[in-house]
Amino acid sequence: MAIISLINRKGGVGKSTISINLAAGLATHESRKKNSKPVLLIDMDDQLSATITAMGGGFDDKFVPAISAEQNYASALGEGYGASDSLVVDSLIPRKRSEKVKIFRTNKVRMETLETTLKNKDEAAFQLTYFLEPIKNEYSYIIIDNPPSAGLLPTNSLVASTDVLIPIEQDGLSLIGLVDILKMIENIKHSTNPDLNVLGIVPSRFKLVRRQSRDVIKEVERRYGDLLMPYIKDLADISAATTAGYDVFSYCSEKSQAYRCFSNLVDAVLGKLGQD
Numbered sequence: 173m174a175i176i177s178l179i180n181r182k183g184g185v186g187k188s189t190i191s192i193n194l195a196a197g198l199a200t201h202e203s204r205k206k207n208s209k210p211v212l213l214i215d216m217d218d219q220l221s222a223t224i225t226a227m228g229g230g231f232d233d234k235f236v237p238a239i240s241a242e243q244n245y246a247s248a249l250g251e252g253y254g255a256s257d258s259l260v261v262d263s264l265i266p267r268k269r270s271e272k273v274k275i276f277r278t279n280k281v282r283m284e285t286l287e288t289t290l291k292n293k294d295e296a297a298f299q300l301t302y303f304l305e306p307i308k309n310e311y312s313y314i315i316i317d318n319p320p321s322a323g324l325l326p327t328n329s330l331v332a333s334t335d336v337l338i339p340i341e342q343d344g345l346s347l348i349g350l351v352d353i354l355k356m357i358e359n360i361k362h363s364t365n366p367d368l369n370v371l372g373i374v375p376s377r378f379k380l381v382r383r384q385s386r387d388v389i390k391e392v393e394r395r396y397g398d399l400l401m402p403y404i405k406d407l408a409d410i411s412a413a414t415t416a417g418y419d420v421f422s423y424c425s426e427k428s429q430a431y432r433c434f435s436n437l438v439d440a441v442l443g444k445l446g447q448d
C-alpha cells in the first residue's frame with residue numbers, strides 16, 4: 173500500500189492530469205495481479221478537476237451527482253460523521269477496464285470551506301490521516317490530488333502520505349518553487365511524518381523544442397539526481413483526454429507519445445516503490 177500525494181503550490185503544472193493517469197495506470201497494473209486491490213483517487217482541491225475528469229469530464233454533467241452529494245467526504249472529514257468507506261464510488265476510469273479507480277463522493281461547497289472547517293479543529297493537520305486509517309489497507313494505492321497551495325489541505329495530504337510526487341513546469345521560477353516545496357516536505361518529515369518519501373520530480377508539460385525546458389531538466393538532474401522522473405510532454409492528446417473524461421491509456425493509441433509518456437511514469441513509480 174502506498175499513499176502518493178501530487179504536490180506543487182504553483183497552479184496548472186499538471187497535478188490533476190498526472191493524478192488521473194497515474195491512478196488509471198496503477199489500477200491497470202494492479203488488475204493484472206491475482207489478489208488485486210482497487211486504487212483510490214482522493215481530490216483535495218475544491219476545483220475538483222480530478223473528480224470531474226474521473227466521472228466523465230466536462231462535456232456534459234455526468235459528474236454532477238459525484239460533486240454535489242449530501243453525504244460526502246468533505247463533510248465527513250470536517251465534521252467527523254459517516255463511515256468513510258460508504259462514501260466511496262466507482263469512477264469511469266480506466267475506461268477500458270472493468271476494475272475502476274474508486275473516488276469519494278464529494279461536495280463542491282463543502283470543499284470550498286474545508287480548510288476553514290479543519291483550521292478550527294484540534295490536530296487540524298491529522299484529519300485526513302485519521303479518516304484514512306480504517307480504510308487505507310483496502311487499497312493498493314491511494315493517489316491524492318492537491319490544490320495549488322502550501323496550506324492546511326496539502327499539509328493534511330502530506331501527513332497522511334507515504335510518498336510525494338512533485339510535477340514541475342520548466343519556466344525560470346520553477347526551481348525556486350521546487351526548493352520551497354522540498355522545504356515544506358522536510359518540515360513535515362521533522363514534525364509529524366518521518367517516513368514521508370519524495371518519490372520524484374516529474375517534468376510536466378515538457379516542450380522538447382524549448383531550450384529553457386531542457387536546461388531546467390538538466391539542472392534538476394544536477395541538483396536532485398535520482399529524483400528526476402520520466403517527463404510528460406506537452407501534448408494536445410493529453411488535455412483532450414482530460415477534457416473528455418478519459419485517462420490517456422483509454423483515449424490514445426498504445427503507440428502515441430501521450431500513452432508512452434504516462435506508461436514510462438507509471439513504470440518508474442512502480443520501480444521506485446519496489447513493485448515492478
Ligand SMILES: Nc1ncnc2c1ncn2[C@@H]1O[C@H](COP(=O)(O)OP(=O)(O)OP(=O)(O)O)[C@@H](O)[C@H]1O
Pocket residue numbers: 182183184185186187188189190217219221318319320376377378404405406407408410411412414415
Ligand atoms: N502534458 C500535458 N500536455 C498538454 N496539456 C496538459 C498537460 N498536462 C496538463 N495539461 C493541461 O493543462 C491544464 C492544467 O493541468 P492540470 O489541471 O493537470 O494542472 P494542475 O496542476 O492540477 O492545476 P491546478 O493547480 O489549477 O489544480 C489543463 O487544461 C490540462 O488539460
Ligand SMILES: [Mg+2]
Pocket residue numbers: 187188189217219221222317318319
Ligand atoms: Mg489540479
